[in-house]
Amino acid sequence: MEGVEKIEHVHGHHVDPVVEYQSLKFGMWLFIATELLLFGGLFAAYTIFRAKFPEMFAEQHLELNKPLGALNTAVLILSSLTMALGVTSIQRGKPKRLALFLLLTILLGLAFGVNKYFEYSAKFHHHIYPGTSIFFSLYFTMTGLHMLHVFAGMALLTTMLVLTLRGRFSDKYYTPVEVSGLYWHLVDLIWIYLFPLLYLIA
Amino acid sequence: MDTKAHADETINHITPYRIYVLVWVTLMVLTVISVGVSYFHFGIFNIVVALAVASVKASLVALYFMHLKYEDKITWVFALYPLGLLALLIGLSISDVFFRAVVSP
Numbered sequence: 001m002e003g004v005e006k007i008e009h010v011h012g013h014h015v016d017p018v019v020e021y022q023s024l025k026f027g028m029w030l031f032i033a034t035e036l037l038l039f040g041g042l043f044a045a046y047t048i049f050r051a052k053f054p055e056m057f058a059e060q061h062l063e064l065n066k067p068l069g070a071l072n073t074a075v076l077i078l079s080s081l082t083m084a085l086g087v088t089s090i091q092r093g094k095p096k097r098l099a100l101f102l103l104l105t106i107l108l109g110l111a112f113g114v115n116k117y118f119e120y121s122a123k124f125h126h127h128i129y130p131g132t133s134i135f136f137s138l139y140f141t142m143t144g145l146h147m148l149h150v151f152a153g154m155a156l157l158t159t160m161l162v163l164t165l166r167g168r169f170s171d172k173y174y175t176p177v178e179v180s181g182l183y184w185h186l187v188d189l190i191w192i193y194l195f196p197l198l199y200l201i202a
Numbered sequence: 203m204d205t206k207a208h209a210d211e212t213i214n215h216i217t218p219y220r221i222y223v224l225v226w227v228t229l230m231v232l233t234v235i236s237v238g239v240s241y242f243h244f245g246i247f248n249i250v251v252a253l254a255v256a257s258v259k260a261s262l263v264a265l266y267f268m269h270l271k272y273e274d275k276i277t278w279v280f281a282l283y284p285l286g287l288l289a290l291l292i293g294l295s296i297s298d299v300f301f302r303a304v305v306s307p
Contacts, residue, residue, distance in 0.1 A: 040288040077233065
């Protein structure tokens with residue numbers, strides 16, 4: 001409430017940086033909640049169909065490439081690390097180091113996408129499509145929606161990289177970097193559940 | 203004044219590189235464990251172990267990488283409430299699958 005009064009006093013200009021920081025971060029957490037519920041519908045569908053057709057899931061998940069899935073998990077976890085290190089860098093007033101970590105994070109996201117491209121190609125090559133079965137319908141929908149989020153995250157981080165190179169961030173102001181980082185970690189978080197549910201079920 | 207002090211504390215919190223690297227090492231070890239376990243067949247325990255390990259990993263990502271550990275209560279509320287809704291959605295759906303009486307046409 002205190003913050004709202006302040007914004008009105010200055011006619012919308014020069015928003016208190018503390019208020020801006022807190023509301024942007026809070027807004028991203030709200031958005032993350034809606035994202036979790038978006039994927040939640042698919043997780044619910046997964047649970048129902050797996051309970052109804054356990055044999056189908058046990059049999060057909062063997063078609064998935066477990067080592068490639070594990071590699072992609074490692075790639076995404078490493079990208080979360082580079083993102084987190086980037087935030088610490090700018091908090092310590094090192095924009096060049098932030099730029100480097102952002103670039104690494106984007107490249108790791110790209111590596112994830114390339115891996116996924118090869119995985120999808122291999123499936124199509126074996127005539128496995130989203131319409132093949134309920135399991136593969138879920139597989140393609142869940143990983144496909146996740147892939148879209150990886151692309152969105154890469155676009156966001158590329159914007160942050162450009163802004164960093166233009167000297168927009170310092171140890172005094174890095175809110176957009178931290179908030180974009182939250183989104184990137186969410187993408188990692190969802191994959192942390194997708195990987196065992198799709199690739200590692202017995 | 204109190205909230206202002208808390209805000210400054212939240213904003214000024216800088217996680218050292220070392221902590222992030224430690225969290226990353228833990229996440230990698232947990233990944234290796236969950237992949238390793240999947241090569242053995244323990245029946246129902248496979249999915250229990252897989253989901254337990256995934257949840258520990260997700261918590262580490264949220265607490266450290268996403269700084270949830272240093273956030274205020276209201277952020278915690280909005281981070282946890284979708285999990286409650288998900289539990290409701292999945293719990294009620296699964297109870298329907300298991301307990302729906304078969305109606306003969």
